[in-house]
Amino acid sequence: MTSDRESGAHPLGDVDRLVHEPARLLILSQLYVIKACDFLFMQKQTGLTKGNLSSHLTKLEDAGYVEIIKEFAGKRPRTLLRLTPSGRQAFSNHVASLREWMANVPNQP
Amino acid sequence: MTSDRESGAHPLGDVDRLVHEPARLLILSQLYVIKACDFLFMQKQTGLTKGNLSSHLTKLEDAGYVEIIKEFAGKRPRTLLRLTPSGRQAFSNHVASLREWMANVPNQP
DNA sequence: GCACTTAGGTTTGCAGTGCAAACCAGTTTG
DNA sequence: CAAACTGGTTTGCACTGCAAACCTAAGTGC
Numbered sequence: 001m002t003s004d005r006e007s008g009a010h011p012l013g014d015v016d017r018l019v020h021e022p023a024r025l026l027i028l029s030q031l032y033v034i035k036a037c038d039f040l041f042m043q044k045q046t047g048l049t050k051g052n053l054s055s056h057l058t059k060l061e062d063a064g065y066v067e068i069i070k071e072f073a074g075k076r077p078r079t080l081l082r083l084t085p086s087g088r089q090a091f092s093n094h095v096a097s098l099r100e101w102m103a104n105v106p107n108q109p
Numbered sequence: 110m111t112s113d114r115e116s117g118a119h120p121l122g123d124v125d126r127l128v129h130e131p132a133r134l135l136i137l138s139q140l141y142v143i144k145a146c147d148f149l150f151m152q153k154q155t156g157l158t159k160g161n162l163s164s165h166l167t168k169l170e171d172a173g174y175v176e177i178i179k180e181f182a183g184k185r186p187r188t189l190l191r192l193t194p195s196g197r198q199a200f201s202n203h204v205a206s207l208r209e210w211m212a213n214v215p216n217q218p
Numbered sequence: 219g220c221a222c223t224t225a226g227g228t229t230t231g232c233a234g235t236g237c238a239a240a241c242c243a244g245t246t247t248g
Numbered sequence: 249c250a251a252a253c254t255g256g257t258t259t260g261c262a263c264t265g266c267a268a269a270c271c272t273a274a275g276t277g278c
Contacts, residue, residue, distance in 0.1 A: 012131045012134055012135055013131075013135070013155075013156055015131045017131070017236095017264095020129075020131060021264090021265080022121045022122070022124045022126070022129065023265080023266095025121055025210070026121055026122070029210070029213070029214050032214065032215070033214075033215065039226070039227070040225090040226075040227095046122075047122055048266095049266080049267060049268095050226075050227060050228085050267095051227085051228075051229080051230095051266075051267060051268075051269090052265075052266060052267070053227090054226095054227060054228060054229090055228085055229090055264095055265075055266085056265085058228085059264095075273085075274065076225070076226075076273085076274070077225090077226065077227080077272095077273080078226085079226080079227075095211060095214055098207060098211065099211065101134070101138070102204060102207065102208065102211075104138070104142075105138050105141065105142075105204055106141070106142065126235095126265095130235090130236080132236080132237095147255095148255070148256070149254090149255075149256095157237095158237080158238060158239095159238095159255075159256060159257085160237075160238060160239075160240090160256085160257075160258080160259095161236075161237060161238070162256090163255095163256060163257055163258090164235095164236075164237085164257085164258090165236085167257085168235095184244085184245070185244085185245075185254070185255075186243095186244080186254085186255065186256080187255085188255075188256075
């Protein structure tokens with residue numbers, strides 16, 4: 001019964017996979033800077049398909065990382081996206097982990 | 110018939126998901142520095158379970174990113190791991206993409 | 219008024235993946 | 249000889265990312 005798994009105290013060992021996903025990194029990094037935008041703007045910025053973007057957003061919303069506000073602009077629906085405080089925190093932590101990890105990766109091939 | 114998907118020329122848009130996986134980032138970054146090691150050493154370093162490590166290594170081998178050399182140390186089998194040139198290249202590219210992307214992420218919350 | 223298109227997304231189907239548990243061949247120990 | 253350990257590999261499964269298909273409401277041609 002040797003316990004097989006070791007400590008796991010590595011910078012990347014217990015990374016938040018919800019944040020680590022590339023598409024979501026793009027979404028979060030946008031919101032991290034611009035505070036709020038609508039669905040279509042985000043689609044342009046990230047290059048994702050609507051379906052794809054929609055499901056990533058839902059996932060981020062379920063995690064409490066982004067707030068999805070639906071309102072009407074005139075008579076047309078519009079979806080506003082905003083980073084929640086805990087989303088901001090999670091993203092910031094993730095980037096910090098990456099930076100820390102990368103600090104140990106030498107530059108020269 | 111609006112084409113839905115946009116260019117996708119973002120730094121993270123077409124990231125190599127084989128490399129991006131956290132467990133594999135750990136493996137590759139180890140090999141990037143130490144040139145070669147055996148299975149158990151890698152397990153200690155990464156904190157992965159054997160099964161998990163084994164399957165990640167197989168995947169990296171299939172991709173041509175690591176070389177898995179089986180030999181005997183006395184009477185006991187030993188598995189040596191080494192980064193291939195293309196693995197080194199792929200990892201290096203990936204880190205470069207991350208660095209580039211992170212350069213646009215502001216430090217302050 | 220009525221068909222058709224467009225905007226703005228959501229839901230569905232499916233292939234691919236990461237994970238640990240179960241397994242296995244060979245070796246050492248009691 | 250049996251039990252336990254080494255050094256891994258294979259299996260089973262739940263989850264996930266993706267694009268295609270779908271949906272509802274607003275505009276447009278006639």
